[in-house]
Amino acid sequence: MSELLLNHLAGRPQAGTGAGTALFDPVLGTELARVDAGGLDLAGGFAFARAEGGRALRALTYAQRGALLAAVVKVLQANRDRYDEISTANSGTVKNDTAIDVDGGIYTLGTYAKMGETLGDRRHLLDGEAARLGKDPAFQSQHVLVPARGVALFINAFNFPGWGLWEKAGPALLSGVPVIVKPATATAWLTQQMVQDVNAAGILPPGALSVVCGSSAGLLDQLQPFDVVSFTGSAETAAIIRSHPAIARGSVRVNIEADSINSALLLRGEAAGSEAFDLLAKEVAREMTQKSGQKCTAIRRVFVPEALYAQAAEAIAARLAKTTVGNPRNDSVRMGALVSRAQLSAVRAGLEELKQHAEVLHDGASHALVDADPAVACCVGPTLLGARNPDASPQVHDLEVFGPVATLMPYRDLAHGLALVRRGQGSLVASLYGSDAGSLGATALELADSHGRVHVVSPDVAVLHTGHGNVMPQSLHGGPGRAGGGEELGGVRALNFYHRRAAVQAATPVLSQLN
CATH class of the missing domain: 3.40.605.10 (Aldehyde Dehydrogenase; Chain A, domain 1)
Structure with missing residues (x-):
């Protein structure tokens, strides 16, 4: 013993x-x-x-x-x-x-x-x-x-x-x-x-x-x-x-x-391949894979203008495909394991449920484990899902899979995008991506009532911002509603x-x- x-x-x-x-x-x-x-x-x-x-x-x-x-x-x-x-x-x-x-x-x-x-x-x-x-x-x-x-x-x-x-x-x-x-x-x-x-x-x-x-x-x-x-x-x-x-x-x-189904939102006016667009793709991929997605602040829902849905799916999936999964003792591995068999079962079950209401844009099963036995290791690859009709898919706004899983969704206009974000019923953090300071500031205030923290990422802070999911002691950690109402x-x-x-x-x- x-x-x-x-x-x-x-x-x-x-x-x-x-x-x-x-x-x-x-x-x-x-x-x-x-x-x-x-x-x-x-x-x-x-x-x-x-x-x-x-x-x-x-x-x-x-x-x-x-x-x-x-x-x-x-x-x-x-x-x-x-x-x-x-x-x-x-x-x-x-x-x-x-x-x-x-x-x-x-x-x-x-x-x-x-x-x-x-x-x-x-x-x-x-x-x-x-x-x-x-x-x-x-x-x-x-x-x-x-x-x-x-x-x-x-x-x-x-x-x-x-x-x-x-x-x-x-x-x-x-x-x-x-x-x-x-x-x-x-x-x-x-x-x-x-x-x-x-x-x-x-x-x-x-x-x-x-x-x-x-x-x-x-x-x-x-x-x-x-x-x-x-x-x-x-x-x-x-x-x-x-x-x-x-x-x-x-x-x-x-x-x-x-619980907290946190969001990332790309503002309208950005083109595929723009700096703000690439910052969103980079942050989503990082948040999905950091700590194997086992963060209460991780991005679970991603909202982009409907004209950019396909391009965003491709950009995020391309970054996820480079993630090596397996034994953290191997220097080539970039994402380790879930913490237990119980968590592995919960993530698998939650992922299967979400798949009933969304398409698979990047399949975590495509990641072969490095230096780890799939029959023993509590490892799963990152999976990006897509819900083309987010208004008709309540499950993607209600179910949190506590692992490397996120769902990409399109929105028509800003009012629609904000309404979709709020369907999370309060969260720890929402992040905004764009290049227009006025639009970013106004949108941050619109979301402040339902989030403990609004993390705004623009090209001028591309290398300075502390990260969507990184909790800094100088800033509030907590959130209203579903997130618990704590501070x-x-x-x-x-x-x-x-x-x-x-x-x-x-x-x-x-x-x-x-x-």
């Missing part, structure tokens, strides 16, 4: 009491490790985090907590090669895709470390200016933000075990709130290793950072009114979390990032979730002491 990975709870490493759930290499099929949370004293672990971890963090200033994050960054950088090995083995990712997860997480954490320096030697934040409550300015109201006196529970998805931890934990720890993370079981090894390394270094106060690997049973039962929950995953699981008795009873604050990151905005806002009504001299 393989190694049983340790949980970290109540300030110490702890083993579960069961045999554990196996983690596998999705390319080779070999067992890598086991995780188990059976027999853990969850109530005691949550209480320790609140009492010990929370008290110690709140005693520090933002600058001091930022310095702790900076020290954590150094630990993660020192162990970078080990994380690459784990990601290759447990997630089946090529080196460039591992960098998005590992280096992206480190960069995000470093951004919040620097933010701590900016916030300085304070333990609370002011929210706006003091406001008069009457004609006499001697008695006023000042809104303040103070750290939540609870624990932040993270229930994370399988696709970003590194970045998914730190994009949440960075703002939480900087805010002074202790963290308990429950990573998705299939890829829990990287999260567990990172937490283990940080806690072994003794940087954070005991109880500030915990990880529970394996079953999530009983975790939500431990929540109390001043705790917060951040979840990334399916809309079905999100509904269960929102309705959990402990959350409903205590009005526990919840942030959800759920993460966005610079200092991320701290709002981990603070409580209150109004202090007092004499002006008293309010001056809050500065």
Whole structure:
């Protein structure tokens, strides 16, 4: 039997009491490790985090907590090669895709470390200016933000075990709130290793950072009114979390990032082969193949003027045809595996359903696997579908295949194109491609109500833009409607979730002491 990975709870490493759930290499099929949370004293672990971890963090200033994050960054950088090995083995990712997860997480954490320096030697934040409550300015109201006196529970998805931890934990720890993370079981090894390394270094106060690997049973039962929950995953699981008795009873604050059928839209006025046209084709192909399409921000629907449908299909397919698929340990491979047999089955089933309503423009089955056994490896080639009548194909707007799959669709005019984009019922990101600044700006505002982020790509930023699916800590991550209605990151905005806002009504001299 393989190694049983340790949980970290109540300030110490702890083993579960069961045999554990196996983690596998999705390319080779070999067992890598086991995780188990059976027999853990969850109530005691949550209480320790609140009492010990929370008290110690709140005693520090933002600058001091930022310095702790900076020290954590150094630990993660020192162990970078080990994380690459784990990601290759447990997630089946090529080196460039591992960098998005590992280096992206480190960069995000470093951004919040620097933010701590900016916030300085304070333990609370002011929210706006003091406001008069009457004609006499001697008695006023000042809104303040103070750290939540609870624990932040993270229930994370399988696709970003590194970045998914730190994009949440960075703002939480900087805010002074202790963290308990429950990573998705299939890829829990990287999260567990990172937490283990940080806690072994003794940087954070005991109880500030915990990880529970394996079953999530009983975790939500431990929540109390001043705790917060951040979840990334399916809309079905999100509904269960929102309705959990402990959350409903205590009005526990919840942030959800759920399903998202993201879009890319090429504006009218562009010709086949124009720079904006080529930028669209390049970005769609990259988003389909990066992380094997296993990104919540990946492009799922592509909209082009109907006169360019055939040319766009040809341009995107030509780029996809160059993608080598297989074992990420082979330097010639550009796209690795899906993370598990369960995901492989889900992608295959979803793809077959979409094929009933769309034509195949590029068949993923045409990609022979490199250095991998098709009977064992969880690999699929990128597939581009086409729906010539998107108004009559609701499935392409409703079904997300969480893999290297996207659907190309034509639109008649801009109003029609925007209506089609909105059929996704809210998403994390939509990207626009064109060369006219006025049209791009106006269209971005038209889409802003139904997307957390609008990524605009024009020729003047061809080599500067950060990518449709790349989540930057300076910008908002989240989206309305189907995407979950949550908000993460966005610079200092991320701290709002981990603070409580209150109004202090007092004499002006008293309010001056809050500065």
